[in-house]
Amino acid sequence: MSILLSEDSTFIVQGITGREAVNLTRECLDYGSRIVGGVTPGRRGREVHGVPVFDTVQQAVEHHGGPIDGSVITVPPAFTKDAIFEAIENGIELIVVVTERIPRRDVAEAVELAGERGARIIGPNCLGLIVPGVCKMGGIGGPAKDAAKAYNPGKIGVMSRSGGMTTEISSTLTAAGLGVSTAVSIGGDAIIGSTYAELMPMFEQDPETEAIVIYTEPGGRMEAELVDWQRETKSKLPIVAFMAGKFMDDEEMQGMSFGHAGTIVEGEEDSATQKIARLQEAGIPVVERIDEIPERVKEQLG
Amino acid sequence: MPCDLAPASLPPPMRFYEYESRRIVERAGIPVTDYGFAETADEARAAAGRIGGPTVIKSQVLTGGRMKAGGVKFADTPDEAAQHAEEILKLEIGGHMPAGVLVDPKAEVEQEYYAAVLWDGRAKRPMMLFSDMGGIDIEEVAEQHPDHVGRGHLSNLQPIPDFRAKEVVAAAGGLTGRELTRATPILARLAQLQRDYDMTLAEINPVARLADGSFVALDAHMEMEDEAVGRHKNMLSEIGVELEEPRETYEPSEFERNVKAIDEADHRGVIQGKDHGFDGDLGLVIGAGGGSLTLTDAIRSQGGRPANYAEIGGNPSVAKSKGLAMEVLKKDGVEKIAVMMSIVSNTRVDIVARGVIAACLELGKDPAETIAVFRIPGAWEEEGAKILGKYGIEFRDRGTSMWEAAGEAVEKVQGGG
Numbered sequence: 001m002s003i004l005l006s007e008d009s010t011f012i013v014q015g016i017t018g019r020e021a022v023n024l025t026r027e028c029l030d031y032g033s034r035i036v037g038g039v040t041p042g043r044r045g046r047e048v049h050g051v052p053v054f055d056t057v058q059q060a061v062e063h064h065g066g067p068i069d070g071s072v073i074t075v076p077p078a079f080t081k082d083a084i085f086e087a088i089e090n091g092i093e094l095i096v097v098v099t100e101r102i103p104r105r106d107v108a109e110a111v112e113l114a115g116e117r118g119a120r121i122i123g124p125n126c127l128g129l130i131v132p133g134v135c136k137m138g139g140i141g142g143p144a145k146d147a148a149k150a151y152n153p154g155k156i157g158v159m160s161r162s163g164g165m166t167t168e169i170s171s172t173l174t175a176a177g178l179g180v181s182t183a184v185s186i187g188g189d190a191i192i193g194s195t196y197a198e199l200m201p202m203f204e205q206d207p208e209t210e211a212i213v214i215y216t217e218p219g220g221r222m223e224a225e226l227v228d229w230q231r232e233t234k235s236k237l238p239i240v241a242f243m244a245g246k247f248m249d250d251e252e253m254q255g256m257s258f259g260h261a262g263t264i265v266e267g268e269e270d271s272a273t274q275k276i277a278r279l280q281e282a283g284i285p286v287v288e289r290i291d292e293i294p295e296r297v298k299e300q301l302g
Numbered sequence: 303m304p305c306d307l308a309p310a311s312l313p314p315p316m317r318f319y320e321y322e323s324r325r326i327v328e329r330a331g332i333p334v335t336d337y338g339f340a341e342t343a344d345e346a347r348a349a350a351g352r353i354g355g356p357t358v359i360k361s362q363v364l365t366g367g368r369m370k371a372g373g374v375k376f377a378d379t380p381d382e383a384a385q386h387a388e389e390i391l392k393l394e395i396g397g398h399m400p401a402g403v404l405v406d407p408k409a410e411v412e413q414e415y416y417a418a419v420l421w422d423g424r425a426k427r428p429m430m431l432f433s434d435m436g437g438i439d440i441e442e443v444a445e446q447h448p449d450h451v452g453r454g455h456l457s458n459l460q461p462i463p464d465f466r467a468k469e470v471v472a473a474a475g476g477l478t479g480r481e482l483t484r485a486t487p488i489l490a491r492l493a494q495l496q497r498d499y500d501m502t503l504a505e506i507n508p509v510a511r512l513a514d515g516s517f518v519a520l521d522a523h524m525e526m527e528d529e530a531v532g533r534h535k536n537m538l539s540e541i542g543v544e545l546e547e548p549r550e551t552y553e554p555s556e557f558e559r560n561v562k563a564i565d566e567a568d569h570r571g572v573i574q575g576k577d578h579g580f581d582g583d584l585g586l587v588i589g590a591g592g593g594s595l596t597l598t599d600a601i602r603s604q605g606g607r608p609a610n611y612a613e614i615g616g617n618p619s620v621a622k623s624k625g626l627a628m629e630v631l632k633k634d635g636v637e638k639i640a641v642m643m644s645i646v647s648n649t650r651v652d653i654v655a656r657g658v659i660a661a662c663l664e665l666g667k668d669p670a671e672t673i674a675v676f677r678i679p680g681a682w683e684e685e686g687a688k689i690l691g692k693y694g695i696e697f698r699d700r701g702t703s704m705w706e707a708a709g710e711a712v713e714k715v716q717g718g719g
Contacts, residue, residue, distance in 0.1 A: 077529070103500050103530035108426050108458040116459075142647020142681055150645060150700075162592020168644040171679075171700055188591065191426050217595060221424045244595035247602050250579065288603065290596065291703035 002131040002182045003157070003202040003209070004094055004120070011070035011094070011137055012037045012060050014083045016048050020139070021074045024098075025049050028072075030144035033135040036064045039086075057090040070094035072128060072138055080124065081106035088119045096138050097123035097193065107191045114193065121193025127163030127185040132170075140185055141167050154179015156297060157203040159196050160215035161188040161222075162244070168290060169213055169242070176294030181209040188217065195222045197229035204237050211238040211297050216275065218245045223275045227282040238300035240293055241279050241286045246272040315502045315525040317549055319362045321404045323522035325541040327506065330495040332488050333518045335409060341402040346387030349405040350380040356408040359386040364549060365396040373400070376408060397552075409520065413481075414508035415474075416440050417489050419456075419496040427455045428496055430467060432489055434475040436508035450475040456493060464490045484517045485509065499537060500530030552578060557610065557629055564625035571618025571649065573626045575610055577633065582607025584674070584715045585630035585639035587623075587658055589614030593644030593704070600705045601640070606712035609636045617648050623657025624664070631665055631672070638674040640711035645679045645700060651686030654678060659693055670694035674714040677707035 015021050016038025026049050028035055037060035038053045040046075046053040054060045061068055071087040073080060073095060080099045087095050088110075095114070097107075102124050114121050122129060128138015132151035140163065141147030150171035156178050160166040163185040170180045184199060186192055196214055203209045216223055229235070249271045276286045287296050318326065321339040328334045338349025339362070350357045361373030368374055373395050377383035387403045414437035422429040432452045435443045444451045452473030454466055467490035471477055477485065488509055496504040503525040510520045526534065531545070538545060554562070561575035584601065586608050588594045594613045601608055610630055614623070630639055641658050643649065655676065662669040676690055677698035687697035698707055 078533070101529045103527055103533070104421060104502070105458065105497065105500055105527075105530070108421075108428075111426050112458045139647065146647055146681060160592070162590070162595075162644075164590040164644040164646065165592035165596065167647065167680075168593065168596075168704070171645055172703070175700070190421070190423050215592060217592065225424055242596075244592055244599060246599045248595075289600070289703065289705040291705055 001206050001208040002134065003199070003206050004122075004129060004182065004184070005070075005131050005135055005137060007032070007134050008034070009069045009094075009135060009137075010034045010036045010064065011072060012039060012057065012068055012092075013048075013051070014039045014057070014071055014073045014087065015075035016040055016051065016053055017043050017046065018074060020098075021072075022048055024072065024074065024139045025051060027139065027143050027147070028136055031130075031136045031147055033137060036060070036068060057086045057092070061090050067091050070096065070137060072096045072098060074098040077102045081110055084110040084121065085113060088113055088117050093119045094137075095119060095121045095193070096126065096128045097121060097187075098126065098128065098138060099123075100125040102189075104189070104191050107189065107193075111191065111193050122184060123187040123193060125189050126187035126192075127166065129182060129184040130180075131182050132180050138185070139163075140183065141170075150174060151183065152179040153181075155181055155208055155210040157181050157206070157209040157212045158183035158214075159186055159199060159212065160184070161186060161217050162215055165215045165244070169215055169293060172290055172293055173213070173297070178294055178297060181206060190220060196226040197222070200226070200229055200235065200237070201233075204233075204235055209237070211240065211300055213293055213297065214239060214241045216241060216243050218248050218272050218275070223279055227278055227284070230282060230284075238297070239284045240296045240300060241284050242290060242293065243272050243276050243279075243286055249273050315527050316531050317364050318524045318526070318543070319364065319401055320360065320521060320523075321362055321402070322541055322543060323524040324404075324519070326495065326499070326524050326537075327492070327519050327522045329537070329541070330491045330498075332491050332495075332506070333516065335407050335518050335520065337407070338405040339402055340387055340405055341391075343384040343388040343391070346403055346405050347380045347384035350377060350383035353405065353407045357383050358406045358408050359383055359390055360404040360406065361390045361393065361395060361400040362402045362404055363395045363398040363400045365398050368395050371395045409510060409518070410513035411508075411510045411520070412513055413511040414520075415485060415511070416443070416507045417485070417492055417509050418503070418505040418507070419489075419493045419501070420503045420505075422455065425455055427458060428493065430454050430456065430470045430489055430493055432470045432474045432485065434477055434481070436510075440507065447475075456497075462490060462493045462497065466490075467493060480515065481511070484511075488517060488519070499534055500527045501525060502527050557633060560629050561612075561626060564622060564629070568619055568622050571614070571616035571622055573615075573618055573622055574613040575626060575629060576612075577610040580608050580610050582609045583635045583637065584711060585609045585633060585636040586612050587614070587627050587630055587639050587641045587654075588612050589643045589649065590646070591615065593642075596644065596704055597640075597642050597708055600708035601712055604705075604709045604712045606708065606715065609633050614643060614649060614654065617650055618653070618657075620653055620656045620660065623654045624660045625657075627658040627661035628665060631661060631667070638672055638711070638715050640674050640708070641676045641678065642704065642707050642711070643678040643680075644704065646681050648681065649678070650682040651678045651680060652682045652689055655686040655689045659689065659695075674711040675707050677702055677704070
């Protein structure tokens with residue numbers, strides 16, 4: 001089993017004729033994903049690796065002859081909000097937003113609409129998600145042969161604010177024989193569609209998932225939210241965390257921005273040290289090294 | 303700020319001078335005093351003359367602490383205003399020279415309030431704040447007098463209703479009467495402004511009730527989300543903001559300027575480099591976003607001293623990788639570089655390998671001596687390993703962890719090996 005995706009899941013790619021989207025489509029198809037259409041306004045009638053291209057999501061749904069489960073959105077930032085709205089209003093329930101540098105207001109509007117319509121957004125500024133050996137939705141893990149190298153099916157759920165580190169961590173879990181149930185690149189922006197705490201209930205219900213690994217960075221309140229969720233639900237699903245960016249706590253770095261979205265520190269509340277303390281207090285071990293993760297997970301599993 | 307309210311994580315927002323923030327709130331229909339902006343002492347004299355009566359002369363700098371630094375002075379006459387302006391215009395505050403001075407009538411304030419609208423990242427909605435204890439640190443008020451801070455979330459999709467603003471004002475120490483009816487539209491307009499112009503923070507502190515019963519914004523603080531600046535060019539040009547003028551929190555170093563120029567010269571891939579706050583001897587050619595943060599920590603935790611921070615992302619050209627490596631190697635005291643990334647799927651290992659080798663050769667350095675470690679597993683790694691092998695550099699794949707690779711680099715620099 002898995003969360004969010006299964007072998008039957010269908011999805012489209014909005015912005016499918018863009019260079020990155022063409023690669024992503026190839027990678028997902030090779031990995032076994034069911035891409036049933038693509039959308040680029042004005043390009044109806046074309047094909048991308050055999051996937052038919054439409055002008056609208058509505059046309060894609062009509063062509064498919066029934067509801068489509070998901071959409072990967074990779075269109076320029078100025079058009080992203082409208083693309084998400086289009087997907088939601090056409091009944092799509094899982095939306096992976098790859099696009100970076102979308103103004104927060106646009107994300108917040110899309111997230112609110114998704115909430116009203118029962119849809120879920122992953123991202124923005126993310127690489128999507130993967131169910132090892134089954135399918136992937138987005139650029140996560142790269143080409144199918146590379147993804148196969150890093151992701152074995154297994155029992156650990158992975159959530160990461162960094163797309164690249166999702167694969168690094170999963171590869172470590174795979175090498176240790178633990179494998180991955182579902183890995184989600186949740187995105188690094190200030191407001192994202194699905195936070196750790198918002199995905200936890202699904203992992204909790206997934207019989208395959210026995211433990212969770214999260215990768216986090218300074219900035220935001222997502223760890224505090226996770227800790228609160230754990231306390232409120234009395235969840236027993238073990239979590240191991242890795243925190244990157246501790247060097248930013250140093251005084252000379254204060255107020256600096258480090259390109260990767262989501263890493264300007266604004267005061268003690270957001271600092272790495274503070275987050276580590278908060279997680280550890282809640283019984284979530286925070287490892288110093290990525291290569292310690294499998295060991296810690298095994299300890300947690302008992 | 304109570305912890306749930308502080309803006310979350312972000313590339314730094316665009317900051318505004320006080321006089322620009324005034325113009326922004328004024329455009330949004332919020333009353334302000336009859337202020338003037340002056341870039342010379344003569345202009346300050348003229349502004350004070352037009353205003354009439356006592357004035358306040360305030361330095362316009364993108365930093366705090368100007369009162370303490372002597373950047374705010376009171377004047378009774380236009381000549382005195384000119385004299386103060388002359389001094390303030392020459393006064394550097396926290397490393398910043400003022401863009402000008404604001405000449406403000408010295409207002410007869412009866413009561414000060416606080417109004418702000420900012421993102422609540424956890425609720426994913428904007429939040430309005432209002433307090434009848436303005437003019438002081440709002441965090442302190444929230445802590446010591448929680449009954450005096452009203453707060454309320456806004457929908458992102460619905461029009462902003464006045465009644466929500468009214469509820470927030472009414473919750474601030476039980477305000478009623480004319481205070482409630484005058485303050486409500488100010489907060490509602492501030493909320494509209496925050497939404498319309500993508501402000502990460504829209505704050506008026508204080509909103510003042512003057513002796514004549516009118517309400518004005520006495521000091522405003524605006525920050526616009528960096529990602530959204532492009533869609534507000536018209537408004538920004540109307541209030542006189544030049545988008546080209548840098549508003550960095552510090553002056554970029556030569557290294558930072560050069561890396562930026564190399565990045566901008568070629569659209570393929572992204573490279574970023576910073577050295578503000580770094581002064582070590584180990585040059586870093588690292589990526590991607592999360593990988594760079596992880597690797598920098600791993601080096602420091604093992605006693606290494608990075609000379610810089612870097613991020614390689616996407617699929618940069620050989621020239622771009624080479625450019626970054628050369629800039630790092632040109633830094634004072636840097637003899638060796640560590641070339642490391644988390645597992646890549648987009649960036650090509652062979653291209654980065656070619657780039658860093660070319661950088662060494664162009665600077666007359668032996669790549670095998672100069673590259674302390676090369677650890678980039680992933681796309682095109684076999685090809686990368688081959689190229690590295692030709693120059694006697696050992697390729698580290700995912701069998702070497704990020705921590706181990708960082709440790710090896712530290713050892714090589716410190717052991718001189």
